[in-house]
Amino acid sequence: MPELPEVETVRRRLAPFLEGRTIAMAEVDDARLVRPEDPAAVAARLGGARIVGLGRRGKYLLVHLDDTSTLAVHLRMTGNLLVGADTVPAHRRAVLHLDDGSRVDYTDLRRFGTWQLLEGAPELAEFLDARLGAEPLDPDFDAGTLRRAFAGRRAPVKALLLDQRLVAGVGNIYADEALHAARIHPETPAGAVTRPALARLATAVRDVLEIGIAAQGATLRDYRTPEGGYGSMQERFQVFDRTGEPCPHCGAAIVKTRVAGRGTHLCPRCQRRPRA
């Protein structure tokens, strides 16, 4: 489910239903969800709280409460938040009952997702700052941001792009897409990426994330239209999950390799491996 565009889509979809509402009761059925804290204690804390707003930082969805605490929700691989379901959805791990009688269901097939309750703005800031670097959609995100983050580093540029402490919110799909758009081989040592390439990459990261948001997260692998199709051509990726298909830019066959422990898709003609 996640990747930044999907989290942002969930935030925008839920906000009208949640903002201003009071949580009448919360149920947390999965002990791991809020570890290391006690699920019952967190549920009790949520009960009676009013939701003043929904935010996002990186891939964290932030549920701001009127007692200055914030519930930081991370959906990891398969988490999702649903409103208005008329039956209990599969793999439900937690529920928020709102004061208007509606329900928010949290589902998570693989149970990697987390709910972290943070007390007050300083604790929230400390939590986020320890984990997240630059926001790629902020106006000041540019080539200089990447140059400072990559300086002197020899790890593959894709590995650093995926490091949330450097750039917040880039996942495996959008890393492949951004590197392809910027014509950078994913195994290029990060510190060796040229200045012009860094400028292309900064633009590409922002562009692919904004395209994903504009498509309302409809870019995921398992997304299908109600008729079972893929939707418009623009909703498909350029390289991700397109092994063997022609590169939209040059026509060469997309190849799949492994970089930073993750499946990696690239065009061998557009993204030349730099020689040492």
Added chain:
DNA sequence: CGCCCTGTTGGGGA
């Protein structure tokens, strides 16, 4: 039918 491999993320240990 069963086995093996893969995976949209992040944390911890080597």
Added chain:
DNA sequence: ATCCCCAACAGGGC
């Protein structure tokens, strides 16, 4: 600094 493994489960390929 970098790399590997793991969490828990489903789905696809063979």
